[in-house]
Each structure stands twice: as structure tokens, then as C-alpha cells.
Amino acid sequence: WDHAEEVMRNYCEEALQRIQMRIRNRRLHLHPFFRNYDKLNSGHVGCNQANQVFLTNGILLSNNELNALLARYGNELGFNYTKFLEHADPAEYAVPKLKPQPEALKTECPAVSKSVGDNYSEEYIIKLLSNIKxxxxxxxxxxxxxxxxxxxxxxxxxxEIDFKRGLDNALISLSADESNAISNIFRSPKRACCVLYRDFCRALDEIFIEIETSMGDKEVTAVPLIHLANLDCFDCFLNFEERTLCSQALMKLARKPDEISNLKQVFQDFDRENCGTITRNQLLRALTVREMHNIVSSRELDAVYKCFGLQRGLRLEFKYREFLNMLDILFQTGQVKRNY
Structure with a gap:
């Protein structure tokens, strides 16, 4: 190459300048393309393969420019792409240009306190969550x-600022101290400036509160059936565990009330006598038709069937009208089991 003609040198320099400009403008990285053809990892590829790499990356060269590149970087092994990339692709744009910061600008990151919510008593936390609920x-x-x-x-x-803004938009009236307290209780352990809002909403679902109704009595509305007892027959009595399972199942099924799933039409097709009750097999078939059988487990389905059961003759049947009314009430009041 030292004894090459001046015309050949000019073609080679023009080709290198064009390739460098294309690499800088489009941020190309040609090394992986050459490595795909270099199976022996020798640093050389064939001349036709080098031309194919140029065409793949949109680098269009004339025959004279291509011959000049092959004359400069070619040898008995082929096209020396490692030496070519050293000249054509210095990759200066990929090298980070770091400047040392002055000592005045260096600030230490504040440590995240792992015991942020330990300063509040359990009674205060429950009262605060009950107020929000x-x-x-x-x-x-x-x-x-x-x-x-x-x-x-x-x-x-x-x-945290978005968390407080969301509570304000939801018309939840809290003082500044209460807002800071609820933010510190549900502080994210990974990000000191963030709040775990899903854990906050999940904790609200676990709070049981009493609300005075217009009749003057107190009604527990957080979870349905908490004090509901089926007095139609002795076999329908639910203990605490069964009431809990039934409550969870109803809150899951309330995602698809009658106005969405149209369960009433399926129940009426099974209830030919129009007596308001169906069998367990018919209940399971109706839920399967509306693709609701995967929402609840078998134990939860047993608890729901037992809760709305009615002794008719020698068997226990399911009162689907009361069941649909309960789903509508839960859906309208927002007492739906959500996936956080």
C-alpha cells in the first residue's frame, strides 16, 4: 500500500470518510456483522462478505472505492476487518466523557431508614386506616x-407527592401529620421517596369498621356476611371460617354481577318450576357457562352454596335470587375483591 498510486489512495480516503460519516450519523456498530462471517475468529473475512456487510448497513460504495479498500486492507487471508474498524470506526461517541465534579457538588445520598413506621403504635395505625376506610x-x-x-x-x-395528591382527589380529608404518617408507614424500602400504594389498599380491605345507618343501628360493611346467619335450616349454619370463605367468594364473584354476566337467565332456564332454587350441579353448570367457575375454589363454592341453601325435601337447594341480589349490592357499593 505504500507504493500504491495516488488515485487509489484518494478513492480509499473518500471511502473511509463516507463510512465514518455514516457510522457517526446512524450509530452503526459493524463489528458484530463481521464476526458473524468470521467463524474461525481470525480477524479476516472474504471480500464478498465485506461487501455484503457494507450493503446490509446501507453503505453504498462505488467499484473504485471498494477496490481501493480491498487493496489497502486485503491480504492472503482475506479482508482484515479488525484493522479496517480501527481506522473507520473509532467509536469516540461511545466513550463517556466524564468530568471530575468539584467537591462542592458531591453530596451523599441519604440513607433509607428501615424503621420508618416503627414509631407509630398499632392502635394509631388502625385508627388512621379506619378513618380512611x-x-x-x-x-x-x-x-x-x-x-x-x-x-x-x-x-x-x-x-409520595402523587400519593397525597391521589388521596386529595379521592376527597379523603387528612391532616398534614396524618398524611405524613400514612406515607411513612407504607414507605417503599427500595425508594425512599415512594409509597407502596398497593399495600395501602390491601390493608384497607382488611380493616373492619362500623357505620351508623339511618335506622340508628351499626352495620359492618367492610366484609359482607360477617354477622349474617342463615336461619332457614340447621344444616346451613356457617362458622367463622366458612363465613370468611363465603365473604371472599362473594367479593370475587361480585366482579361479574347479573348486569354483566346475565346469570339470572341461566338460573331461570334451570328453574323450570320458578320456585327460586336450583341444585348444586345446576349452580356449577351455570357458573361454567358464564366462565365464572375459575374465580372461586371448591371450598369457597361449598361455603356459598351452604350460605344460600334451603332445605327442600331431602336435599339442600340453592336460592339463586338472594345470591344475585347480594352480588348486585356488593358491585354497587364497591365491595369487590381486587387484584393488587
Missing amino acids: RQAITRSINIIDFLQDYDRHREGDIL
Whole structure:
């Protein structure tokens, strides 16, 4: 190459300048393309393969420019692409240009306190959550609907300022100390400036509160059937565990009430005598038709069937009308089991 003609040198320099400009403008990385053809890892590829790499990356060269490159970087082994890339692709744009910061700009990252919520007593936390739950239920508000919009990547945590803004938009009246307390209790251990809003909403679902109705009595509305006893027959009595399973199953089934799933039409098809009851097999078939059988487990289905059971003759039948009314009430009041 030292004894090459001047015309050949000019063609080679023009080709290198064009390739360097194309690499810089399009941020190309040619090394993997050459490595795909270099099976022996010798640093050389065939001349036709080098031309194919140029065409693949949109580098169009004339015959004179291509011959000049092959004359400069070619040898008995082929096209020496390692030497070619050293000249054509220095990759200066990929090298980070770091500048040392002055000492005044260097600040230490504040450590995340792992015991942020340990300063609050359990009684204070329960009272605070009960206050929020009472305001949400009396106004029929789903707090998670106001918070999950700030979680764009669905990571389960949002900024503290967005968390407080979401509570304000949900018309949850809290003092400044209470807002800071609830933020510190559900502080994210990975991000000190974020709050775990899903854990907050899950904790609200576990709180049982009492609300005075217009009749003057107190009614527990957090979970249905907490004090509901079926007095139609002795076989339908539910213990605490069965009431809990039944409550969870009803809150799951309330995602698809009659106005969405049209379960009533299926139940009426099975109830030919129009007596308001169906058998267990017919209940399971109706849920399967509406694709609701996968929502609840077998134990939960047994608890629901026992709760709305009615002794008719020698067998226990299911009162589907009361069941549909309960689903409609749960759906309208927002007492639905959600996936956080």
C-alpha cells in the first residue's frame, strides 16, 4: 500500500470518510456483522462478505472505492476487518466523557431508614386506616382508582407527592401529620421517596369498621356476611371460617354481577318450576357457562352454596335470587375483591 498510486489512495480516503460519516450519523456498530462471517475468529473475512456487510448497513460504495479498500486492507487471508474498524470506526461517541465534579457538588445520598413506621403504635395505625376506610365507604370511593394512574409502569409504588395528591382527589380529608404518617408507614424500602400504594389498599380491605345507618343501628360493611346467619335450616349454619370463605367468594364473584354476566337467565332456564332454587350441579353448570367457575375454589363454592341453601325435601337447594341480589349490592357499593 505504500507504493500504491495516488488515485487509489484518494478513492480509499473518500471511502473511509463516507463510512465514518455514516457510522457517526446512524450509530452503526459493524463489528458484530463481521464476526458473524468470521467463524474461525481470525480477524479476516472474504471480500464478498465485506461487501455484503457494507450493503446490509446501507453503505453504498462505488467499484473504485471498494477496490481501493480491498487493496489497502486485503491480504492472503482475506479482508482484515479488525484493522479496517480501527481506522473507520473509532467509536469516540461511545466513550463517556466524564468530568471530575468539584467537591462542592458531591453530596451523599441519604440513607433509607428501615424503621420508618416503627414509631407509630398499632392502635394509631388502625385508627388512621379506619378513618380512611370510613370516608371511602360512605362516599362509595375506590381509592386505588385514584392512585394507580400515577403508577405508569405498574410497579406497585408511586411518589409520595402523587400519593397525597391521589388521596386529595379521592376527597379523603387528612391532616398534614396524618398524611405524613400514612406515607411513612407504607414507605417503599427500595425508594425512599415512594409509597407502596398497593399495600395501602390491601390493608384497607382488611380493616373492619362500623357505620351508623339511618335506622340508628351499626352495620359492618367492610366484609359482607360477617354477622349474617342463615336461619332457614340447621344444616346451613356457617362458622367463622366458612363465613370468611363465603365473604371472599362473594367479593370475587361480585366482579361479574347479573348486569354483566346475565346469570339470572341461566338460573331461570334451570328453574323450570320458578320456585327460586336450583341444585348444586345446576349452580356449577351455570357458573361454567358464564366462565365464572375459575374465580372461586371448591371450598369457597361449598361455603356459598351452604350460605344460600334451603332445605327442600331431602336435599339442600340453592336460592339463586338472594345470591344475585347480594352480588348486585356488593358491585354497587364497591365491595369487590381486587387484584393488587
